[in-house]
Amino acid sequence: MSQETTTTSQKEDFEPFIQIKDDYNFWYGSAQVLFDLNLNIPKKQVTAFIGPSGCGKSTLLRSINRMNDLIEGIVHKGDITIGGQSIYDPALEVISLRKRIGMVFQKYNPFPKSIYENIVFSLRIAGRNRRSELDEVVERSLRGAALWDEVKDRLHESALSMSGGQMQRLCIARAIANSPEVLLMDEPCSALDPIATGKVEELIHELKKEYTIVIVTHNMQQAARVSDRTAFFYLGKLIEYDITDTIFMNPKNDQTEAYVSGRFG
């Protein structure tokens, strides 16, 4: 059934890093929200998930780093692998999985601590407290998140004193501080103004040199601007998955075409 509804380009000319396979299904209690997904996400590229509200984009994203585990009564079928290793391997510690995967949330969520402490959080919990190392990581991450010049003089002030756009970039800096392999971003710009959005988009361009990025967005232009590949979901099913340009210029599926051209959603 999945083969009939999902439209993908015939040959995948990339090395998959994250594989959602074996007809991945997902239920919240008795409500199924993901249906028979099979999808390969390329390494060091940006993959965008688009689709109307409630179609399960966030659910899929949170499945990748098993953040859904916090919710009672979830059930899944199928498998997800990262770099060939199953995330559901009973011997795998969820904590170490999450260390490999950075996540940026829709609503920025800095800790009520200083800017500096926010960034080094992932190092501190790993017991890495050497001052010189921390300083270095803070500078590298903030530069990586294009925030260094704005905050370098107030590193020890509360993170909550920043603007919304700055806080979101701080959360990106925090997510990359421990140099993860994957960066999951769930509508990272939905709470930002156009200028801040622009900055984050530039940032994504930079970051894909080092990280495999998955981004959920409702903004078609944004998906078109930042992503290399785009997956379109509808009602928990993957409708079409292809190179971004193809999805936007030349979609093979009618629903996809209707959605990207703004006729529904």
Add this chain to the structure above:
Amino acid sequence: MSPDPHIPHIPSGERFTVARGTLLLDRLMTLVIKFGGWLVMLAVFAIFAFIFVQILPLFGKPSVKAVGQVAVPVEDVVVMGVDEWGELPFFLSRSGELHFADLPRDLTTRTYGRVGAQDSMKLEIGPRGLFAVDTDLPEKTWTAFYYDAYTGEIALGSADGRIALLKINYRTEFLEDRSRRVVVAVESELLPPLSVSEAPIREIAFYDSSTNRSIAFLQEVDGQTKVTLQTYTVRSSLFGAATLVADKQINLDTAITDEKPERLLIGGRGDRILVTTEGGWLYYLSLRGDQLERVQKLRPFAEKSDPSIFSIDWLLGKQSLILTSESGANVTLASYLDADAGQILYTRIKDFSQLEGGGATDFSAAQRNRGFLLANEGQLSLRYSTTGEIRWEVTTDYQPKNIALGPRWDSIFAYDTDERLHVYALDDPHPNAGWKAFFGKIWYEGKSAPEFEWQSSSGTSDFEPKLSIVNLFFGSIKGTLYAMLFAMPIAVLAAIYVSQYLRPEAKRYIKPAMEIMASLPSVVLGFLAALWLAPLIEDRVPSVLLMLITIPLSAALLGYFWGRLPQTIRNFIRPGSEWLVIIPVILVVGYIAWQLGPTLEALVFRVYDPDIGAKVGNFRQWWVETTGGSFEQRNSLVVGLMMGFAVIPIIFTISEDALTNVPPYLTSASLALGASRWQTTWRVILPTASPGIFSATIIGFGRAVGETMILLMATGNTPIMEWNIFNGMRTLAANIAVELPEAPQFSTLYRTLFLGAMALFLLTFFLNTVAEITRQHLREKYKTI
């Protein structure tokens, strides 16, 4: 613009008006709420004001008003005394004649004093006039006098070495018109001649106990001062008349007093004499067998420029001596049991300010408290020994010669050199109160050092009340701290576990269980503590200690090893159900610890048992021997456990709410960064919830401070000041409950209880203020977006 079909056709002016009823109701409710708020504030303030008004008199100065003066022409008065009501003072003249002056009724009562009599008011002698009473004593020249106002007894020594006793028995008669009349009966006895010199007796002292009497006196024989102590036993005949039979006569060995004796007093049970000498020394001699032994020699005014002792007198209870020096220095000496010497010694416990104008020419001890009145050539001074305070002092325009304090501490009589009697009304309901009495260290009589002490009453009427609030305050803090020590970790850790780890289904049962725990009446807990827990752990302290150590330790170890187990094994237990493993372990460990207690006791807490002749395990005795502290069945451990139990629910509930209210996006952020649940809790949740947890702690603290029943029942309520966990305490709250039945309205104790209430009020007020400020500060620091 066409009108919207969905909106009914009402003119727009009406559509947007608000119904008058709505506005009225809104205004009314605003008013009612405002009024209610103010009413609450007012009520709190009114309580505060009421308590304040109740305690204010404790810190007041006495009011003394001159009632008037009257001529009482009696020649050469040597002793003056007054009856209970101050209506029939007596005047004993040197010749042995006894006169009574009839004074108007209610002359000196408080109401009269309050009405405000004028100094100029003329006192009139009443209808009975100034009358003499025959003492039945032979005509003699009396040379030495000793008056004990408490018993009404006067001992007289004559110029020819004879001794007589005089007793003035005042009695109050109530007449048919329900008015009162004071009548007097005088007993007298001329003691048989003693086998001493017929030289004049210069000083005399007398001691009266129910079974024996002692008389000590000084005589000048051949230029030498001789001291004699004569004891008598009391033979009472069938008809109740008692005769004194001479028992022993001890002549003081001059080697005991290497100086010239000047004055003397008898104390103890008639077996101690205190002799002052010209050089300012006080000799304390004790009767041992047929011998007077010198126990102590001290110089009360040693550091003064004139160390001589000008006057020495007993205070009520005959434990304290009031001394003045020639220049007017004034001290209290009191007896205490000296631990090193193993016997009673005297020491200086109070140093009063100087009596201007020289030493006391006359003295009168209060008959219901530790007050006394001193007089010299131009001064009257009312002082209080316990607090070392001067209650009232006045410079007189006459020369007081004889003084007497009204037995009801309500009047002052001063008889001057011009044979005039001056009467003052004294209104001083709380002489033993004051800052010093409540908050200071006081050197009470019978004690070896200044102390904080609370003991408001005792079996005897001449007892010195000790009213240190500090002890009660200490007790409150001690009980609370031990309870918090137990409750805080349990409650906060439980809150963390329940909010962060436990599965939500289980949570649904925990919260109501906690509410039931919170609603247990504290009297039930106190009852359980006193009758079940205290006896249970009395002999099982090592077991309890072992449990307190092993249970948390085993839980922590289990957690550690659990974390080390491979994920595959851990998958058997769902996250949030780990308690399924922990609870059996805790139960087993607790049981083993309880059973191992006696073994631990036998191994570690060993003491020598003289009955067996070997060392045996006995924690109780071990504790007493090792720490020197006491061990009581109802102790702070019991209080800590039981009151801890009482405050756990409140701390738990508030902490749990605070922890649960930490925004979930912070938890997600932390977990997504690869933090473990504990790291998330410790580094993100706890700091963010800290204001709430802090409030919970303070509220729990406040609850424990105000707790009464548990403390009342689970401790011995002894107001000691020791941190020793194996003895009790008395808290401010329990004290009010304990003492209330003993406190007559408006008495010092009654008001002191209000002072305790005020201290409690202020303590909680202070705690809440500090808590609120700190909470605000923390909230500012850890506020979330």
